[in-house]
Amino acid sequence: MKPIRVLVVDGSPTTCAVFKTELERDPGIIVVGTASTPLAARAAIIALDPDVLTLDIRRPGKGGLSFLEKLMRLRPMPVIAVASEIAGGRNARSVQALALGAYDIFLKPEDGSRAHAYDPLRARVRGASKMRVLLRDGPATPAPAPDFVPDGRxxxxxxxxxxxxxxxxxxxxxxxxxxxxxxxxxxxxxxxxxxxxxxxxxxxxxxxxxxxxxxxxxxxxxxxxxxxxxxxxxxxxxxxxxxxxxxxxxxxxxxxxxxxxxxxxxxxxxxxxxxxxxxxxxxxxxxxxxxxxxxxxxxxxxxxxxxxxxxxxxxxxxxxxxxxxxxxxxxxxxxxxxxxxxxxxx
Structure with a gap:
């Protein structure tokens, strides 16, 4: 079975290195590249054709959500949005990332050294690799609301x-x-x-x-x-x-x-x-x-x-x-x- 090919997008070289090490603890996952800016990420996606992308939604350049929106509109693929365990969970950015089409959110551990801290990330990569990502739907058919009277259901x-x-x-x-x-x-x-x-x-x-x-x-x-x-x-x-x-x-x-x-x-x-x-x-x-x-x-x-x-x-x-x-x-x-x-x- 071919390994799952992952591209890590994060403005921090340290985070990129940690993610590479932690993801590759699973022999079925390989990190094919890293990128620190939206421009580098676009080039890497074209050159490396990864199966899954991890994307820090605050970085690179605080443009993570904008990059995600364009990616899901023009070249949809499985994306795991990465947020801070301290602030990301309470931040509307995380929900917006899901609304834009991210597969899931991974909260970056405050203490990345604790045992099994990155187990959820590896599990999410495996799950994301199996999904089928579609181009975004067009607008929904307008609902007949003006004459609506609830029937108790x-x-x-x-x-x-x-x-x-x-x-x-x-x-x-x-x-x-x-x-x-x-x-x-x-x-x-x-x-x-x-x-x-x-x-x-x-x-x-x-x-x-x-x-x-x-x-x-x-x-x-x-x-x-x-x-x-x-x-x-x-x-x-x-x-x-x-x-x-x-x-x-x-x-x-x-x-x-x-x-x-x-x-x-x-x-x-x-x-x-x-x-x-x-x-x-x-x-x-x-x-x-x-x-x-x-x-x-x-x-x-x-x-x-x-x-x-x-x-x-x-x-x-x-x-x-x-x-x-x-x-x-x-x-x-x-x-x-x-x-x-x-x-x-x-």
């Missing part, structure tokens, strides 16, 4: 790799009086507050990190916080968010499966949506929702950055209909509109 959405961009596309055309919507996106604790703020700025509806006991209301979107809790929906008469401590499920906390299973138990009208992501988290929960009578939608292969979670859900019969991301908002709103004359998924 809960919308539950799950996403992972590629989900930041997909969620912005899906939710930014939700009307101000959208159905109560709960979202689990695989994301570390340090990023979810920034992502909720970014979504709130893009959406007519109010977006917030879910808090324990927050009532589900029309016009509100609740994002599962990263960390030590899973997001669930509880209650028969008055439905609320519940943050429950517990071990990881399918390797994730929060887990999409946990959210979907909680809604399947409610005996309430609901719609489940599974978006781009690696692995199978959410597939079984979406199947449970469908078995309980909920409508279910899955992102199709062509528009998914990583066709993992939607594929597994589709193959097990959990997905009622697959749709491109550009048609997903319209389909969700049609399913949840009290003035609709039919329950089409189109």
């Amino acid at each position: 809960i919308v539950a959405v799950g996403a992972s790799t590629g989900g930041v961009d997909a969620l912005i596309t899906l939710l930014s055309d939700f009307p101000e009086n959208c159905p109560p919507t709960v979202v689990t996106q695989h994301m570390p604790e340090a990023f979810t507050a920034s992502f909720a703020s970014r979504l709130d700025a893009h959406c007519a509806a109010a977006v917030q990190e879910a808090t324990n006991g927050a009532p589900l209301e029309p016009g509100r979107i609740y994002l599962a916080p990263g960390g030590s809790h899973h997001l669930e929906v509880m209650g028969r008469e008055r439905r609320v968010c519940r943050l429950r401590e517990g071990p990881t499920v399918n390797g994730h906390r929060p887990s999409v499966d946990v959210l979907f299973h909680s809604i399947a138990k409610l005996d309430a009208p609901a719609l489940g949506v599974i978006l781009t992501g690696m692995g199978d988290d959410g597939a079984r929960g979406l199947a449970a929702m469908r078995e309980a009578g909920a409508r279910t939608l899955g992102q199709d292969e062509e528009s998914s950055l990583v066709y993992g979670m939607p594929r597994v859900a589709h193959e097990m019969g959990a997905v009622e209909k697959q749709l491109p991301l550009s048609r997903m908002t319209r389909a969700v709103l049609e399913q949840c509109n009290a003035v609709s004359t039919s329950a089409r998924v189109a």
